[in-house]
Amino acid sequence: MAVAGVDGQLVEIEADIGQGLPSVHLVGRPDTTLQESRDRVRAAVSNTGEKWPDGRVVLALSPATLPKVGSVYDLALAAAVLDAAGSIPSQRLADTVLLGELALDGRVRRVRGILPAVLAARTAGRGTVVVPTAALPEAGLVNGIRVLGAASLGELVDWLRGAGELAPPEPAAPPLIPPTGDLREVVGQDEARWALEVAAAGGHHLLLTGPPGIGKTMLAQRLPGLLPPLRERESLEVTAIHSVAGILSDDHPLIFSPPFVAPHHSSSVAAMIGGGSGSARPGAASCAHRGVLFLDECAEIGTKVLEALRTPLEEGEVRIARRDGVARYPARFQLVLAANPCPCAPARDIDCICAPLARRRYLGKLSGPLLDRIDLAVQMHAQAAGAFSGEEVESSEVVRARVAVARDAAAERWSALGLSTNAEVPGHILRQKFRLPREALAPVENALRHGRMSARGADRAIRVAWTVCDLRGGHLPTAQDVLQALNFRQRGAA
Numbered sequence: 157m158a159v160a161g162v163d164g165q166l167v168e169i170e171a172d173i174g175q176g177l178p179s180v181h182l183v184g185r186p187d188t189t190l191q192e193s194r195d196r197v198r199a200a201v202s203n204t205g206e207k208w209p210d211g212r213v214v215l216a217l218s219p220a221t222l223p224k225v226g227s228v229y230d231l232a233l234a235a236a237v238l239d240a241a242g243s244i245p246s247q248r249l250a251d252t253v254l255l256g257e258l259a260l261d262g263r264v265r266r267v268r269g270i271l272p273a274v275l276a277a278r279t280a281g282r283g284t285v286v287v288p289t290a291a292l293p294e295a296g297l298v299n300g301i302r303v304l305g306a307a308s309l310g311e312l313v314d315w316l317r318g319a320g321e322l323a324p325p326e327p328a329a330p331p332l333i334p335p336t337g338d339l340r341e342v343v344g345q346d347e348a349r350w351a352l353e354v355a356a357a358g359g360h361h362l363l364l365t366g367p368p369g370i371g372k373t374m375l376a377q378r379l380p381g382l383l384p385p386l387r388e389r390e391s392l393e394v395t396a397i398h399s400v401a402g403i404l405s406d407d408h409p410l411i412f413s414p415p416f417v418a419p420h421h422s423s424s425v426a427a428m429i430g431g432g433s434g435s436a437r438p439g440a441a442s443c444a445h446r447g448v449l450f451l452d453e454c455a456e457i458g459t460k461v462l463e464a465l466r467t468p469l470e471e472g473e474v475r476i477a478r479r480d481g482v483a484r485y486p487a488r489f490q491l492v493l494a495a496n497p498c499p500c501a502p503a504r505d506i507d508c509i510c511a512p513l514a515r516r517r518y519l520g521k522l523s524g525p526l527l528d529r530i531d532l533a534v535q536m537h538a539q540a541a542g543a544f545s546g547e548e549v550e551s552s553e554v555v556r557a558r559v560a561v562a563r564d565a566a567a568e569r570w571s572a573l574g575l576s577t578n579a580e581v582p583g584h585i586l587r588q589k590f591r592l593p594r595e596a597l598a599p600v601e602n603a604l605r606h607g608r609m610s611a612r613g614a615d616r617a618i619r620v621a622w623t624v625c626d627l628r629g630g631h632l633p634t635a636q637d638v639l640q641a642l643n644f645r646q647r648g649a650a
């Protein structure tokens with residue numbers, strides 16, 4: 157299987173043993189890692205106790221036009237040579253996809269991207285796939301294809317000869333609940349909690365500003381816990397990306413809850429959206445697919461990195477053009493930005509020592525394409541003593557239940573348009589087909605008329621108003637819902 161991005165394509169390997177000086181030739185656009193396979197495969201075959209054929213060995217990988225990268229073909233190359241030499245029977249090979257790198261002593265090593273490769277093998281209609289034993293938990297997530305694990309080339313050869321068995325995956329371990337923390341632990345900050353609930357219900361991107369230590373990170377970490385668990389298809393999609401990124405857990409490979417990814421503000425473009433030297437890897441934006449991408453201290457992020465985030469925000473995926481083709485990584489995430497209110501980052505607003513211009517400019521670089529997509533902005537302030545009065549604080553579970561009801565209402569309303577959350581609805585639909593009654597729109601039109609709001613700002617406020625309405629179980633946003641939505645904008649706009 158050749159895996160580019162998260163898409164796999166079947167590669168067929170042919171071997172021919174001819175007259176001539178003993179040599180090995182690889183044809184079909186192999187990269188340098190694959191060229192090195194010749195020596196690895198040869199050593200592994202000999203050290204397994206099998207005879208390497210005399211003469212000229214030609215190995216052809218097809219389709220010839222498809223670039224092939226990496227060491228995942230080792231196991232299949234070895235099997236092809238042994239088959240051509242008549243050392244093993246062909247029957248089982250015909251319907252089997254082989255995945256794995258070989259060590260010199262014949263052990264089968266794990267490679268990245270096993271899950272998307274197994275999914276593609278199933279799509280290609282193959283009946284069996286053999287993977288490195290270490291990758292069995294990951295490969296075993298795929299139903300509808302027989303998955304077997306080989307620890308060594310010797311084990312594979314025995315199985316092909318009908319002289320031994322290969323291990324199937326263990327029954328899946330019970331899913332591990334990731335420790336994301338509970339909203340109950342967030343004391344006070346009622347407005348920010350409410351913003352988080354609205355963000356979760358409508359799928360809105362969120363900007364949190366406030367002094368250091370106020371709890372912006374703590375709040376953001378609790379957003380995934382308010383979102384519905386991933387559906388089966390989404391779960392495999394996210395797990396496939398993490399498989400290619402090489403960050404899957406061995407014991408609990410399946411990712412079934414929305415991921416939370418928090419790259420450092422000094423991250424490079426490649427770390428943020430994917431790429432890098434060698435075979436391309438997904439970046440933080442793709443690892444956060446169907447979950448939350450949290451960018452702390454976002455005012456410190458380089459302009460190039462912020463620019464690079466535009467494509468995933470607009471298109472929900474990242475495409476990386478490379479010498480070996482285009483790698484495609486899904487990247488549909490909910491963005492949470494956090495920032496200090498100004499460069500000096502005082503604990504209390506009145507202690508700020510920044511010049512007014514520096515204060516205004518600080519968040520200015522976020523403006524334009526990025527800030528345009530943020531529907532919600534909240535300024536967090538140090539708490540008054542009353543916040544510790546010991547009042548009952550709502551748990552994530554209680555909020556998640558309200559969020560689920562609101563999300564269902566939105567999904568039903570927009571389903572005919574192929575959309576599921578309020579955040580995805582384009583402005584022209586909000587303004588025409590789903591136009592609010594005149595009295596509900598009055599606060600927005602008033603702000604527009606006095607130049608206190610842009611047309612895009614008005615669209616954002618109406619999107620949020622729909623979510624506020626969904627959360628209270630309403631059918632159509634009222635002026636009250638619109639005012640609540642506007643409240644977020646005005647307080648947030650520093």
Ligand SMILES: [Zn+2]
Pocket residue numbers: 498499500501502508509510
């Ligand atoms: Zn300051």
